[in-house]
Amino acid sequence: MSGALQAIPSVLLESPNRLETRWLHVKKQSDLHRQRESLDRQRMDRRATADLLDLRAYEGRGLPPFGWRDRTRGRTHVTATMAAVLVRAYATFRAIYPDRRLSLGDLAQPGGGTLYHGTLVRELEGDAAQDVLNRSRLEGGRLVARSLRPATSFPRELHRFEAPDQRVEVEETILAQHSARPLRLRVAVRRYVESAVPEPDQAKEMIREANAIIRRGTLLSTTTLPYWSRDGARRLVRQHWVSPGTRGQLVVTSSRKQKRRLRVADLEEIRFSRFSARKPDSFQRERRWLPTRVQDGRKTRVEGWRRFTALYEAGHITHLTGRDADISYVTNENRSHFAVDIPNIDVVATWHWFEALCAAAREMGTEVEKILVDRSVLSHLKAGLPESALKTPLFTQILKRSGGHNAHHHLRLLASDRRSEAKGADLMSGLSERTLESLRVPVSYSVPLPATEAAARTPDDAAASSPTPSK
Numbered sequence: 001m002s003g004a005l006q007a008i009p010s011v012l013l014e015s016p017n018r019l020e021t022r023w024l025h026v027k028k029q030s031d032l033h034r035q036r037e038s039l040d041r042q043r044m045d046r047r048a049t050a051d052l053l054d055l056r057a058y059e060g061r062g063l064p065p066f067g068w069r070d071r072t073r074g075r076t077h078v079t080a081t082m083a084a085v086l087v088r089a090y091a092t093f094r095a096i097y098p099d100r101r102l103s104l105g106d107l108a109q110p111g112g113g114t115l116y117h118g119t120l121v122r123e124l125e126g127d128a129a130q131d132v133l134n135r136s137r138l139e140g141g142r143l144v145a146r147s148l149r150p151a152t153s154f155p156r157e158l159h160r161f162e163a164p165d166q167r168v169e170v171e172e173t174i175l176a177q178h179s180a181r182p183l184r185l186r187v188a189v190r191r192y193v194e195s196a197v198p199e200p201d202q203a204k205e206m207i208r209e210a211n212a213i214i215r216r217g218t219l220l221s222t223t224t225l226p227y228w229s230r231d232g233a234r235r236l237v238r239q240h241w242v243s244p245g246t247r248g249q250l251v252v253t254s255s256r257k258q259k260r261r262l263r264v265a266d267l268e269e270i271r272f273s274r275f276s277a278r279k280p281d282s283f284q285r286e287r288r289w290l291p292t293r294v295q296d297g298r299k300t301r302v303e304g305w306r307r308f309t310a311l312y313e314a315g316h317i318t319h320l321t322g323r324d325a326d327i328s329y330v331t332n333e334n335r336s337h338f339a340v341d342i343p344n345i346d347v348v349a350t351w352h353w354f355e356a357l358c359a360a361a362r363e364m365g366t367e368v369e370k371i372l373v374d375r376s377v378l379s380h381l382k383a384g385l386p387e388s389a390l391k392t393p394l395f396t397q398i399l400k401r402s403g404g405h406n407a408h409h410h411l412r413l414l415a416s417d418r419r420s421e422a423k424g425a426d427l428m429s430g431l432s433e434r435t436l437e438s439l440r441v442p443v444s445y446s447v448p449l450p451a452t453e454a455a456a457r458t459p460d461d462a463a464a465s466s467p468t469p470s471k
């Protein structure tokens, strides 16, 4: 096994701010070839930060009861500053709205880095790491473990599959190792569901589509690398075309280099996906086609195809290093978190949540840089808030209109400095011993607190949050 371990590069650790700067530099490159070069030269696939906390790990250890949009993706990592801000803002909010909840969506993945479409990054250790390593084969220079599992292997996500017995191909790519002893690996996981066997017409259409991308697009890379598969060692050629005009990209693996028109006889696999210049190296809505071959005299020929579609996982331009968080709105009766239901958003309670966030950020030595909300949400807030709120810097400067944020808002803090990180880490390490009351921060609310819920507070609560409702 030590041989396989030698093939895995070491993870390159750095600070969240440094990691973010690198990613932004790569994304800014407008020339595709330069971007590719930059990704390789800076070895982005091996970079991570050790400075993020897994916020969900604090459940049962003093974390106030956030709802979680999902419990499977592992995108629950944040800076210590962000962790403390969320905890203190929520403790403050719950003092006024004890029956209201907020749910968290995507934060950052373990170790940070860009969140690729369709990809979940896992940090595996012990038996789980050893298992992936044992099953892995070298594919194009990387160790990849593939397995076919029924949908029932993902019991929390059964609703995402067509049927319980639908077959799911799990592709685990070993990105880097943290250490060999104990074994700790950084692994990218993609899952594909198999669709019905395509009709011959659909296969013809697929080949036409591939040839169109080759004709219109640009060849981004050609890599010849050894593969080890069940049939032993051999060389395969991987070619990657991108067609920014049609937003398509194509990755073809063949036994021989492909030219202007695909030679089907040489194909091992075809992958289609959507291309976005702002998400380099991300393969959105990926579809894979694998030829099935039959013996024809002494040769084999392609007789049909199997196709797989990547399971959807959101990609993000931000959420790189734990200072971004997707959070539900405050809704009536806590209904429809992360569902588009504008009339159901409780304007005043949501506003108080935003004010608690800003106050908690200041208390932790940072600032809320922005809160992204959709245009529809902004209009809803505007219609429901008094004049006093609309004149605040929170409304005029921090709230930013950004499409698609109609089912959640996106909180972004300023990049944290050493002091706020130390303060946040300190608070989080002692979280289980803290009372909710002691976590609250003082807020100067610009909108009167609701009479019924304010009345429900104890005098102690009032002292801890010292609200100053406007007239």
Ligand SMILES: [Zn+2]
Pocket (backbone or CB within 6 Å): 316, 319, 324, 325, 326, 410
């Ligand atoms: Zn977001």
